[in-house]
Amino acid sequence: MKICTNHKLLSSLIVAVFFILSLKTHAQSDPSGTRRVSSSYAITNATITTSPGKTIQGATILFKDGLVTAVGTNVSIPKGTDILSGDSLFVYPGFIDGASSAGVSRPSDPERPANFDSSNPTDEQAGITPWRAVLDHHDKQNNAIGDWRKAGFTIAQLIPDGGMISGKAAIITYGSGYSTNILAENTALMARFRGSRGVYPGTPLGVMAKFRDVYKNAELSARHTKLFASNNGLNRPEINKTYQAMYPVLDKNIPVIFEVSNDLETRRALRLQKELGFKLVLSGVTEVEHLISEIKASNAIILLSLSLPEDKTKSKEDATEEYKARTTRVKEAYQQALKQASLLEKEGIKFGFATAGSKSGDFMKNLQIMIENGLSENTALAALTIHNAENLGIQKFAGTLEKGKLANMVITTAPLFSKDAQVKHVIADGYLFDYETKSKKSATESSNTGNTSIAGEWEYTSDTPAGSSGGIMKIEGSGSNLKGIITYDDPTGNGTAQADMKDIKVADNNLSFSFNVSAGGMDIRVNVSGEIDGSQFSGQISLGEFGSFPMNASKKPTSLNF
Template structure:
């Protein structure tokens, strides 16, 4: 029997074997095996039907996955199963404006023997606008589970790749037996990033990408015109079929927009420049660093998907007393830039630009914390909710059946224990495509195990963690100590080579209130893989999750050992 060794599959299994998980996200029905196929009544809840509009002690009637009615005086049918929702808050299901959750990257094609780096084939240059993101989408990926836990029920998924990686699709985070596809080819994805970082071929720079985009767009216009003339006139040469140019036709007709991923104000200006020249519908995806271009965005009538990712505040909060004058000035510029980013959502709201949120580059565990930070910096709660619901429904063109809670719309909703942006809010249920996902509520503890005399959380000491992944159970120790204004630490884990434990430094340790996050690297098969950990400390317990790109996240539990460092 021949056995073919696949390094990529081996690496994936190895990574899974390194993950540790815990019971912090215990769920009564996390897989949503039961679907709302009959009639259900969710009774006596505070129902927020849309931003700024709510009904107290209301009942939501659901029948066959659709909202049958909402109100405080509804007559509940005798056949309805009643769910008591006293003290709970019901919101429209969240919509992710652009996401790569569950999306894999296609394999790079081999270069031909006569490869010309100045004029590479489209596919090798990362120009594949004909691709469908669904060809590389795994609806069972753990990343989808993570985003659904924080309330997302629908997402526009975008392809991975180079300059023009393909077309997006809209999916619902529903049951495992459904295709969960709402719409295909909903937008063309574009970015100012060359295939493979450029790799010494055209277009290898942002200016080269702009030039290539202009060339493709104009050629697509000529191709479309030629096709129309050929179809209605005789005596014309037959047009050549070019799948790259044909992929632009829906953009030319303004049936779909182009989502340009942008990471700074320069890329925003370049995307706006291309839109002004060519007239396509533009969505700025993952936008940040936009305080200087708000007026330009508004003038272009461009739509915005704002990243809820926020930068690390370590430098922004640095003390400057003992710094040199040069370092003080540099740190001050960093602080100003940091404060601008915190206020960007509020600036968009004040400018009257209805924006949506995107998970691009963000972490599910950080979402509510970061949105609360934006609210503390001027964003209204109504605008924050709109960015998760009705605005993204408008941007995606699905407002007829999603974005608000109304009779006849999909029964997609988030059910929380408190107003959704409050510190105490926990998500108890998520309804997606008629499937109910239940999550166990964590009881807040008042223990003083990790609190100092001033009530501050003390993370110094030795923590024992446990994990349980599809690859098996594991455990280890992490040790943390404070040095000045920063923390140092180490974590051990099962050695991938199979001989005992290996140890890694804990990097980027950040303690914000009760929330702890850090990263560490695992060496496996000659590769260094970064693992992200974040969670909450209550008493002597840490409850959170760890994640690695492409594999989603797994719960992580740790308990602090009593020793001399814990005093």
């Protein structure tokens, strides 16, 4: 089966799973943002943080036609202004994503001819497509955009998917679905240490060699083109779209974003940058403790991953000494991973955050973990706002709340990084998005919901454009020994199917688990998380970059429940 056919099958299966499992919309009063605030709009008597470290108590922010017109404690409110009471609310600049894949799809791989030579593929077959534009493969209606906007993000630099040189990035705002929302195109060139399967270059070292080759040939092409334009007696240059697409990088008009996943890939990107001289952005950085001096010398922009490793530090009481020693090393590596942001701050290295490869549902939890491990709240906010605005060159109109800047802000019910904070409103490009919030339970109420109440049968229902559907979650056990089975409508149309519920965890009224949907020879991983309130469950189903959908369930009564 051709790769492009597999991709279409996967997409259709994912859509099928969405229709089966996505449930009646919950906890959003007006998430559409279809009404843009065209008249003057004021948020009054709020605690407004205009930039990291600068907070005004009892302040008012006024905006109109997508722009902030005033902010402070003595703001004159024009007649006819719509007013939102900011009592007990906290206003912050809208978050900016340094590298996002929300709504971005991977282009289909080109077909290979019968006489295909894997040692000498075309640029496109080798994953070298610097001429591609991410906006040509972006769905602005994708649910992942709404998920990240609900988390507080209002602007993002979209990065293209693909091979070793996958194309040009673009900056968009998460505003109206009826606007292009484009702030800038061709803002960076995206590169990865990802070779094409079965062709050269197929290894990270091969990618490095090929990147050098493309870069050097682009330099020769640019030089030849300039000489030909100003001299006679020269052969005309051969037009090559790969080399031409590299010219902005050669001229240092745009940087190269290298996606890295460990310190070795970071070293390789730094080596290429030092050798060739291009402007470098390191995205998804996770291991920096041994690279501080190299990072400082390179002047590279650092985009720290918002994803944290899973805690695998539990040890067995009857473990061998060798197992205990191995567990100790794992614990040390895990703790070090949590301190990456604080280490960069301590070393004076300015960084931003990138959401690519992370989940919107884990965003704030991971930030709080970073803060617990030494990252200051001011630097955390800066990495979400002004640092990324400066990294993207948009600080003149974004990153802080000031007169004349875009009306992008996130409004919470409590100080941003506190455990009780919930996003109540997001304003993106002047469009207002409202989200329903839940009152926090008291400690006594929380203690009444423990693992013992989870066991039993839970019935979930689905009400989607594809029709109504449902299934059963059967959970048994208690404490850390929970196991279960979930049934669902088979995506292939063959009745119902079932899967084991994996990694079932319950803490502070929160339930989470995952399961795999098998169809067409593929396994699609589905993550579920949400809140339990007595015999009711309200949460979300997440499929990574394809977005999240609400999920509700009710526990079926048994003799034990009466």
